[in-house]
Structures are given as structure tokens and as C-alpha cells.
Amino acid sequence: MGYLDSLLISIRTDDYFKYKIRDSLLLPNYSLEINLLKKNIQSIDSTIFRQELQAARLQSRLNLSIIQIEELKDYVEKSKIALEKSIFKKEINFIWEDYSIPSPKSIFSITFESLELNWKLFLIQIGMQKISAIISALILLVTFYLVISTLKKLKKDENETNEGGVFSRIRFLKKNPIIGVILGLTPLLLLLFEISYFAFMTFSLAAQVILASIIIFRNYEKLIFLKWAVGVIVFLFFTVSNLYWEIAYQERMYYLIGNLLILAVLVGIKTKFKSELVEETRLITWVRNLTVLFLVLATVANILGRFSLSKILSIAGISSFAYAVVLYFFVKVLTEIIFLMIEKQKNVDYITAYLNFQEIQRRLRNILVIVAIFIWVALLLQNLSLNKYILGSLTEFMDQERKLGDSTFTFGSLFLFAGLVYLSSLIANNVSYFISLNDQNISSAPQKKLGSSVLIIRLGILTVGFFIAATAAKIPLDKIAIVLGALSVGIGFGLQTIINNLVSGLILAFEKPIQIGDDIEVGNMTGKVKEVGIRASKILAYDGSEIVVPNGDLLSQSLINWTLSNKRRRVELIIGVAYDSDMKKVKELISEVLKNDKIMKFPEPKVHMQNFGDSSVDFRVLFWVESMDIYLDVRNEVMNNIFESFLENGVEIPFPKRDLYIKSLPELKKSQQEENKKSPEE
Template sequence: MRNCLLFLLLACCGLQVRAQDSARWRRNADTTLFGNSTVPTRSDYLDQFEEAFQTLNKVPLVTGSLIGIDQMQEKLNESDSAIAILKDRLNAGDRGQNIRNLQMYNTLLDALDKSMADYNTSLQGYASKLLGIKKEIRDMRKDTLIIKVFRDTALRAQFMPQLVQLRSKWKRADSLMKVSTARFNTLKAHVAGNSIIVEELLYQTDGLLRTVGVQVFGKERRFIWEPRSGGNTPTAAMQAGFRKSVDAEQRLAQYYFAITRNKRVWLYITGLVFYFWVWYNYRSTKKLDRMASLNMLGLRYLNPRPYTATLVLALSLAPLFDLHAPAIYIETTQFLLMLIVSVVIYKRLSRTLFYGWCVFLLLFLLLPIIRILGLPMFLSRWYNFVINIASILLGWYFLSRDASHLKAYKLFRWVVGLYVVFNALALLCNVFGRVTLSQILGATAVYALAQTVSLGVFVSVVVEAFLLQIQSSRMRKHYPEAFEIADISRSLRRFAMVLAIILWVIVFTTNLNIYDALNDILGIVFSQPYSVGSINFTLRGLVLFLGIIWVANFLQKYIAYFFGDTGDDAAFDDKGQRSRLLVTRLVLLILGFLLAIAASGLPIDKITVVLGALSVGIGLGLQSIVNNFVSGIILIFDRPLRIGDTVEIGDKKGRVKEIGIRSSTLLTEEGAEVIMPNGDVLSHNIVNWTLSNNYARVSLPFVIRKNADMDQLRPALVQVVKANHDVVERKEPEIVLGAITAKTVELRIYFWCKDFARVNVVAGEVRAAVYQQLEKMNIEVE
């Protein structure tokens, strides 16, 4: 009983203690952890303020990224000036409507239209940035926590520092956005307005060009002998028109050069590379004191400071880098080129030809002057009439009275004939009122003759530059000076002539005002899809494929010239270079083939089908061709023999002259060239005498009298052999006794020759030296 009461007393005490602990825990515990989680805390408000600050801080970054707007505005101001001039010129009536001016206006308007399109693209990027930051700001303004802080007095007092900072950032961001948006809208409206004007001017110019094309063979004006209605233009008005025309031409040219300078960057780079290429070759040859070796090349246009040659090259290539340049650019570059050519050919032409060339320069210069003057049509026709007559007389003089000077220039004589015919046609068209056609034919005649002369010098400059590269490389590698200049010059001249003909045709068709039409027609024809079975292709892709293959083949064929290797025996000993060139040629062919496939747009899956079909043909009749091709690749990379090695393949022995994709060539000691298919080369045992080195062991037998003192003879003969500089010093010569009779002893001298190709020469030299030594020692030789 006593124990039960004690247990109850302890239990009551325990419950009381637990109750006190529970009350104490309730007082100290944070009941918010288990309260309503939607009630924002101070931390939530601060996080929201931080997000707002980050959004507003983006505004200066976004508006600062629109820095290109300032440059765009400057360019638009320049374009405004050009557009104003073009509008004035297109509305000037007869003064600005000749064919050359219309072509220039069309080119400038195309450039302006492209510039406006680029500006619109840039503005769209700017617009996306502005819209993005505006959307973030709108989302920020809808934030409920920020709104609650502004509406609740207690919260506003609690977060007053953050609110002050927020207001400051808001004012700054709002100001930046207003200014940027206003500038952006103004600029966008400016670009849109200019785009509309340019489109209208393009439509007007295209219409005038179409009218010219339609009416070019029709009578546009009265006959030249018919009286003109109205009085003459006052002198003051003509002077004012001249100044205005010249100023407009200059401003249009400046604007064109400003917006198309990137087109000529590669032209400048080409000129600089050519200059330093020629300069380096002269410099390296001079350092080797081998300048006399260049005399055999007969260089006429190159010198150690090739300023004129570089200008001829750059100005000749100028039309290729800017196909749609304005008339003033073409006229300026062509006139500069003709002046430089005049300096170059001054001492190479007879006095009669050179004086005639100077007269031609004067007639050439009169054409742009008449165009820039903006003369009334009747005066312009009479000036062109006089120029046409003078041109016909000049050409006829050279074709008739001085034909002996042109016998060496067949192509030039043909172009002079074309010059006379075109000027005669221009004269007739001018007389009978076909003014536009007269302008076209006259300009074409002048530029055709000028281009022919300048491109003739251009071709010679290119050929001489390559010949200089070949000779300087040979001097640096210590090859012989002489090589087959005539054959190499012919092959290089063919390549340069192809490029010159392309340039000539571009300028010729541009002056005839048919370049754009031909370009459009050819573009349609070459883009037209054709199909053969299930394979679709275009002529453009086919031409690209064949063109790239031709270029790759040309490069692999002539790349050796850059390293002085012209295919002669001089480079046989440089086995490393020839092996690298062989691999380079193979890589060029493979890369050219892959690039041709990629550029042509031919479907790869169809090509695999064709290759699968070819495999059947291979199984039927092309085994030997494929075998030779694969064997050629194995020879190139496995290298059991190299160019310049002396080998024995079957019953053939000689030096490897060439390793091709299909066959290899051996040069025998008799000078014959043995062409062996690569499959046959690998199918035979190959004895390579010079695979690891060029050493060859030589054995010389001698029969002498038996009474010779061998103890003195051996060291004497060893010294005689070692005295020859073609004997390998680190391999000691050996003297071996052979057959011994009652009266004679056979001696065999073994030594190593440094160059396998000189074994016979060295053996003869050593044999003669041994005989002399034996005579000195009074030893008889049988």
C-alpha cells in the first residue's frame, strides 16, 4: 500500500514537470513556421526590390548598345546628299540621260538600296532589344509586392531607402528610354523614307534604261545636219552647268567609294602581296649574289622595286573586284592604267607607234570630259562626231601606212580593226540620229583597244613574276640556273590569257550595255533545273564542278614551280621536297574533288548510287585502272621508292623521275624514260639502291707482279682511295687478295662511294689514282 502511494506521487510530479516544459516550449517557439505561408516577409520585399534594380540597371546597357545609331545617322545624311543629286540629275532632261550616266545612277541606286536594307536589318535588331527591356519594365510595374509597398504607409516607412533608390533609377531609365525611343523612331522613319525614294528612283532609272534598250536602234534625234530650233545656250549657263556637273560627279563618286570600300580591300591586299612577292624574290637572289642568273629570263617589266608592275596588276584586276562600278571609277582607273602602261612601253615601241598611242590617250580623255560637262545634246553630238573621225583616221593610219610595226602584234592589229569599225558605226549612228547607240559603240571601241594594250602588259607581268619565282627558288636551293623557260612560259601565258580574256569580256559587255542582260539570261539558264533519270542538276552546279576540278588540276600541276622544281634532273637529289610535293598534289586533287561536289550541289546519295554502278564496271573491265590508282596511293604513302631513287624493277634500272596516280617514270642511264603502271611496280621485287642513303660499294680488281711488298702497298693504296672526296671517309677501304699464281697476285680494292649516281665516275678516278701510285712504287700491273 505504501509503495502504491509513492508511485502515484511520483507520477503526479512527472506530469506537472511535463506540463511546465510544454508551456515553456510554447512560449519560446516561433509559431510563424506553421502559420499562413502566403504572407510576405521582409526578405520577400527585399528580393523584389533587387529584381527591380536589376531590370532598371539593364536600361543603360541596352541604350548604350545602340551606339551604331549615331554612325547610321551620319551615313544617312551622306545618302540624303547622294539621293538629292540623283533626283536632280534624273530630272535634268537631256543633260544627264546618256547611257554611261544612267549606268552609273543605276549602280549607285543599287548600292543605296542595299544600304537601306542593311539599315533596316540593324534597326530590327535594335527594336528587339528595346521591346525586350520595355516588356521587363511593364512586368515590373505590375508586381504586387512593389505596389503594396507604395500603398501601405507602414511598409513605405519601413522600405524608404529602397524606395528612394528605386525612384532615382526609374527617372534615369525613363529618360534614357524616351530619348532612345525617339531617336530610334526618327531614324526608322528616315530609313523608310529613303527606301521609298530609292525605290522610285530605281524604277525611274530602270525605265530609262529599258527605253534606251528599246529605242537604241531607232531614230531618237533629228539628223545632224538639220537645223536646231531655238538659240544657243548662254556661256554663263554652260559654265554654271559645267561646275554643277563636275561637283555632282565628285560627290557621287565620293559617296560610292565610301559605301563600297570593302569591295576593294581584297584588291589592295592582292597588290601588296604581289609587290612583296616580287621584292622578296629579288632580295633573296641578291643576297645569294646570283643576280646574273636573272638575265636569262629576259625580264622587261619587273625590277627590284616593282611599283609600276604592281599598279598594272591592281588596276587591270579592278573591274573584277567591282563589276558594277560607276563610269567615273572605270574611266579613272583605266586612264591611270593607260598612263602607267605609257611609261612602261615608252622604250619598247617605235616612235611612230608611241606617238599614235599618245594621240589615242588624248581621244580617250575627251570622252569623260564631254560626259561630265553635261553639254546640250546638239553640242555633244558634234564633239562625238569629231572624235569619231579622228579615231577612224588614227586607226586607219596604223592599219595601212604603218602595218609593218603591227606584224608582231596580231591580236593588237585585230583590235585596231575593231576600233576602226566601231568608230565608223558610231559616226553613222550619230549622223542619222541614233545617239545612244553612237555613245555605246564609241565608248566600247575606246575601252576595247585600251584594255587590249593594258592586258597585254598584264599578261607579261604575271608570266615574268612566276618565272622570277622559279629562278629565285632554284637559286635558294642551289639548283642549276638553266631550265626550260620557253615551255613553262607558254603554259603560264595560257593561264594569264584566260584571266585577261575574262576581264576584257567583262569590260566589253559592260560598255555595250549588255552585261546585266547577259548576266540575267545566263543566270536563268544556269539556274534552270535539269534531270537525267532520278538525278537533278543545274548547269551552274555542273560548271562549278568542272571549274573547281580544272583549278585543282592546274594547281597540282604547277605548284612545283613555286619551289623551283621544273621537272628536270636538278631536283632529283632533293627527295624530301619532291615527296612533299607529291603528297601535296594528291591532297589538292582530293580536296578539289570534295569541294567541287559541295559547291555544285550534286546530291551525295545519287553520287553513291553512281559509284555503286561504277563498281559493276570496275568488276567487268576497269580492274587495271583501279589497281594502278590504288597502287599509286600506296607508293605515295608507303614510300618503297621516292623520286630521285635509283631502283631496279624487274629488268628495268634507272632513277625515279615521277610517281603519278596511274603510272611512274624511270629515267635510265641511256636517257630513256620508262613509263611503268603502278600496279606493275608493286607486283615486282623492288631493288632500291638509295632508300636509306646514297652510298654504293665499289670493287676495283688489279693484277700485279708477285714481287710487290704488300706491307707497304696496302697503306699506300688505302691513302690513295681515301684522298678522293667522293669516297665515304667513315668506311675504311679494304684491300683483299684474290687469286695468286706463280707470277701474279690479284688485288681487290673495296670502298664506298657517297653518291650512287657517280659510281662509274668515282671508280674511274680511283682506278687512275691507283695506277699512278703503282707506277711510283715500280710495281708492274698485268
């Protein structure tokens, strides 16, 4: 509009209209053009005027809608305040008294109207965030494909080998791959959405509870499923009633029956969700007890006529228990998905798969449980209508400035700093672990390993995390530099050993004398490198023990790395034969045994006469094997074959012999003398 107005003004004031026509013959044409232009300008003016009127009408409607929305917000806020003030007051008669329902609508009409309205709001939420919905769908589809293809491959491989492995460690995905993926990813995918309507969250939670019911049906006993099914029916009814836009006292008896039914199921349950980890069983038990407490209080409030309070406690109780079970499966299934993605390219036996699964579960469990607890507490506070109050109070407490000397700080900045540093530490530790798993998988290709470079990656993550935490918490870096400078004096005197180990760790990272998975000897310690840390490294000894070696010792002591450039290993045997043996034949027999596919052809095996011993002629047998991992098995096989070959061909393997010559026995001589002294009569 503004552009058209300025254009018309520029046309009216154009100098073209001030020109004088000298040629009178052109005057009629000029006049005609001027009149035509005036008509067009008048038409444009009228069109602009109509558009301005239309815009004014739309603006008026918009203002009216904004006023109505504000009035509706005020009404909702006033109703909420009134409800909060009267929540502990008696709203309806006691349960034993006669009463009439103060509502003109039936419970069914209220239910259908609420469902219809909330379903529209749900679709509006999806339409408003199409990008988040598309991204979520793509993530689910890709994960479906990866999980199902991996499960088929693992099942086929283990059926061919008849050995348990990765597939045997999968519990929920094995029977329910599609449902498991949805249940394992949905709590995280919901974080992609900006939830504007309560209906969106309600329908999402109800869908997750239904999917969890299918997993329970396929993985647990029928009795457990039946009890869970009763709880799900009550949960769905409570969830639908929580969407009502008006109070319906008709549902009072339904709530009372539902509460008593769930209490009977929970109190009578003897078989709980079992887990290899005691903490998870305790968590389910604790949530169960909390649910019982909420439902008992809700039942008492219902009997005493506090209907709104009873409804809030009932919904909070049953929802907290149902979603705690959903989050339990979320932690389990997501752990299985990550385990599958890591192990799908590895050829591992049952024991290795079991150990890897336990370690991955241990590392991921803390992170996933923290996420699950956060989601569960947020939903519980929302169901109790305490989320805004708690969040407001917590925000006010965290953002309040406090003074310590001349410095000001807030608890929010301190917690943010500590949380980001802890998060960077978790990320660094888990990244190093998963890289070590990858290095173990490609142990035959040392050039592809990251090895001790993991230490640099860990230090990089920790350093970046520290600076991000300091920046996010608004901590001046110059003050951090002053503190570090002050600490350097104490570090120089009291922490020399620790600093030495830290610097040694950096040297190990850059020089790479050892890699994760290498077989090394340091002093009297022998084993496989499991982890190269910032201060110390871990060596997994061949007897299963884990040895923590300071990085300084790895550099100060003589270090033998059997697998620095390759995994080949030379095996040496000393074989002794009797002096009367045919030495040429012995050498031929040993050389024949060394013609083994597991023994390398180059360098070729050697058989040397080594030594003339006290009772044997010693032969030195040398041969190479391709991998350090099999040298003991090959050595055992070669020794057995040599022994059997010698036995078949009559070659004697001597052993120490001693001849004993008895000159006299004092006791025997003494007894003979006593017999000679006796009389003949005796």
C-alpha cells in the same frame, strides 16, 4: 523608347503608391517625394514625346529619300529603255549637214562636273569597304618587299658567279618591280571589292592602263610606245566622257577624230606584242582586229547621226584593246612573281632556271588566261551595255529545270559540277608540281621530302573537290553511289589493269619505296623519278627522255633505288697493269690518287688485286662519293689521275698484242716459178 514607356507604366502601377502611412509625421516627407517623382515623370514624358517627334521627322525624311531614290531608279531605267529603243535611230544630223548643239552647257563644264561627282563616288566606295582596301594595301606591301628583296639577292648572286639564272628569266619585274607588282595583282585584288559604283571600276582601269604605259616605255621600242601613247590619250578621253550624266553632242567631232586616229595607228602597226607562245600573239592580234571592227562601225554610226551608238562602240573598242594589253601584262608579271617566290631559295643554273620558268609558265598560263578572258569579256559586255541582258538570259537558261526520265536537272548545276571538278584537278596537278620542285630543292634531305605522299594529297584534293562539286550542284550522293555500284561490274571485268595500277599507286604512297627525285632502276629503265601519279609514274631518263611506267610495274618488277635512304654511291674501277710492274708501287700510286676531297674518307677507299688476266694483273678499286649526282665526274677525274700517275712512273697498262708469222705466199711462189721458166735470152 519602348523600354522607357514600360518603365513609366511599371512605376505608375507600383504597389508602393497604395501603401497607407500610419505615422502622420512622415506624411509631409512622403508627399514631397511623391510630388518630386511626378515632376520627374512629367519631364521624362515630355522628353520622350520630343524624341518621338524627332524620330517621326527623321522617318519622314528617310521615306522621302527612299521615294526619291526609287523615282531616280525609275527615271534611269526609263531613260535606259528609251536609249536602247532609240539607239539605232538618228539623234543628230548627218556629218555633212549644218547643225546646232542642243545643249546649254559647254563640254568643259560637263566634264568637270562629271569628274567631281564620280570622284566623290569613288571615295565613297573606298570608304564603304575599308577592310577590303586595307587588305589589298597589305598584300601589295608584302609582295613589294618579297619581290624587291628577292631581286636584289638574285642579282647579287649572279653578279658574283657571272652566270645567268633566275634573274635573267625575269623581264618586266627586273626594270619595274613596284609597277609590275601593282599591275600583276590589281585585277585579282578588285575581286575583293563589291563594286557599287561604275566610277570605281573606271578609275581603276584607267590607273592600270597608265601603269601599263610605263612598262611599255621601259621595255619596248620608242615607236611602239609612241603609238601606244596616242591610244592611251584617246582612251582616257573616251573614259572620262563615259562618266557623263547627260548627253553632250558637242563631243561628236572629238569622237570622230579619236576613232580615225586610233584606226590609223592600229592599221599601220606592223610590230605587235611578241611572246614565246604563239597563242598569246594570236590573242593580241584578234583583239586588235575586233577593235578595228568596233571603231569602223562607230565611225559609220557617227557620220550617220547615231551618236549614242557611236559612243558605245567607240568606248567598247578602245577599252577592249587597252585592257587586253593590261591583262597580257597581268598574266606575264604574275607568272614572274610566282616564279620568283618559288626559285628564291634555290641555287640553280641558267638551264635549270629556264626549264623551271617554262614549266611554271605553261602550268599557270591556262588558269591566268581563263581569268583574264573572263574579266575582259565582262568589261566588254559592260561597255556595250549588254551585261545585264546577257547575264539575265544566261541565268534563265541555266536555272530552267529539265527532265531526263524521272530525274530533273539544270544546266547550271551540270556546269557547276564540271567546273568544280576541273578546278580541283587543276589545283591537285599544280600542288603536286610545286611540291616536286620543293623536293628537288631539298634532295639532300630525304626525310624532309613529301615524295610519293603527294599522291595522297592529290587524291585528297580530288575527292574533296568531287564531293564539294556534288553538294554545290545538289546532286544526291545516293544516286552517285548507285551509279558507281553499277560501274563496278564493268570495272571488275574490263578495267582490271587500270584498277591494279590505281591500287599500286596507293601502295607506293603509303610504303614510299620511291620518292620524287630518287635515282632508280626498273627492269632495263634507269633514271630519276619525276612524278608519282595516280595510275602511272614518270621517270626522267639520263638521256633526257621521259618514261611513263605503270605503277603496277614498279611493284611487280625488281626495283633498285639508289637514293632511298641517302645519295651516296660506291664507284668501282678495274685497272690492269703489266706483269713486270712493281705491284706495291702500283697500289701506292692508286692509293695516292684516291686521296681526293670529293672521295669519302669513311667507308675508306680500297685497292685489291683482283685477277691474273691473260696479259695484265687486274686491280679492283673501290671508293664512295657523297652524292649520286657527282659520281661520274669523280670517276672520270680518278681515272685521268691514275693514267697520268702511271705514265709519270713508268707503269705500263697492257693491251692485247698478236705476233704474225708468214710461212709462205702462194702468189709470190708462183711468180718465181714463172721467172725460172723463162729463157736466158729473154
